[in-house]
Amino acid sequence: SQQGEEDPQALSIQEGENATMNCSYKTSINNLQWYRQNSGRGLVHLILIRSNEREKHSGRLRVTLDTSKKSSSLLITASRAADTASYFCATVTGTASKLTFGTGTRLQVTL
Amino acid sequence: DAMVIQNPRYQVTQFGKPVTLSCSQTLNHNVMYWYQQKSSQAPKLLFHYYDKDFNNEADTPDNFQSRRPNTSFCFLDIRSPGLGDAAMYLCATSSPGQAEYEQYFGPGTRLTVT
Numbered sequence: 001s002q003q004g005e006e007d008p009q010a011l012s013i014q015e016g017e018n019a020t021m022n023c024s025y026k027t028s029i030n031n032l033q034w035y036r037q038n039s040g041r042g043l044v045h046l047i048l049i050r051s052n053e054r055e056k057h058s059g060r061l062r063v064t065l066d067t068s069k070k071s072s073s074l075l076i077t078a079s080r081a082a083d084t085a086s087y088f089c090a091t092v093t094g095t096a097s098k099l100t101f102g103t104g105t106r107l108q109v110t111l
Numbered sequence: 112d113a114m115v116i117q118n119p120r121y122q123v124t125q126f127g128k129p130v131t132l133s134c135s136q137t138l139n140h141n142v143m144y145w146y147q148q149k150s151s152q153a154p155k156l157l158f159h160y161y162d163k164d165f166n167n168e169a170d171t172p173d174n175f176q177s178r179r180p181n182t183s184f185c186f187l188d189i190r191s192p193g194l195g196d197a198a199m200y201l202c203a204t205s206s207p208g209q210a211e212y213e214q215y216f217g218p219g220t221r222l223t224v225t
Contacts, residue, residue: 031211040219042203042218048213
């Protein structure tokens with residue numbers, strides 16, 4: 001399977017703390033994307049990082065990519081209760097027009 | 112607002128009774144995808160259309176079929192639903208010219224099989 005692995009599977013933190021999720025994948029990629037999914041809803045694109053990029057920021061999100069280790073991390077700073085969701089990494093490889101999703105991290109942010 | 116719409120949001124069908132889920136988009140994207148997502152799992156790609164070119168995943172059961180009559184609409188047909196087909200079905204779109212296959216998802220249809 002090409003599916004990536006994410007860890008931790010579940011993460012519980014308090015509001016205001018930072019949350020870090022990690023993603024590993026198996027093959028060379030064109031880009032890696034992170035998505036959020038609120039319970040029972042569709043996925044929402046958060047951020048994309050290309051294979052020649054090492055770090056990217058968007059608001060409270062910071063993504064890093066290490067192609068030598070085939071891994072990425074998503075950092076959410078100053079978390080809020082509204083950040084409670086599942087987070088998935090997904091990779092695009094070669095000329096494929098499809099994503100390969102990781103296993104996901106369930107984030108719970110408590111007040 | 113441009114978006115991906117799925118109808119219905121909730122669908123109940125009987126074991127073995129054919130069911131069709133629908134997806135429409137106002138984004139004018141070339142590519143449309145159907146995913147199956149079971150509880151606490153990652154979305155699993157069933158198939159996708161690149162324009163009219165149909166691409167089936169190797170492990171998608173024959174029980175699942177799809178139609179794309181035009182750019183805006185795509186349908187998922189489950190010919191004989193089994194209890195194991197109960198899941199959330201997600202439709203998504205993308206365009207190669209836009210952010211390298213960033214995908215836009217609909218809200219999903221939750222299918223219950225009784």
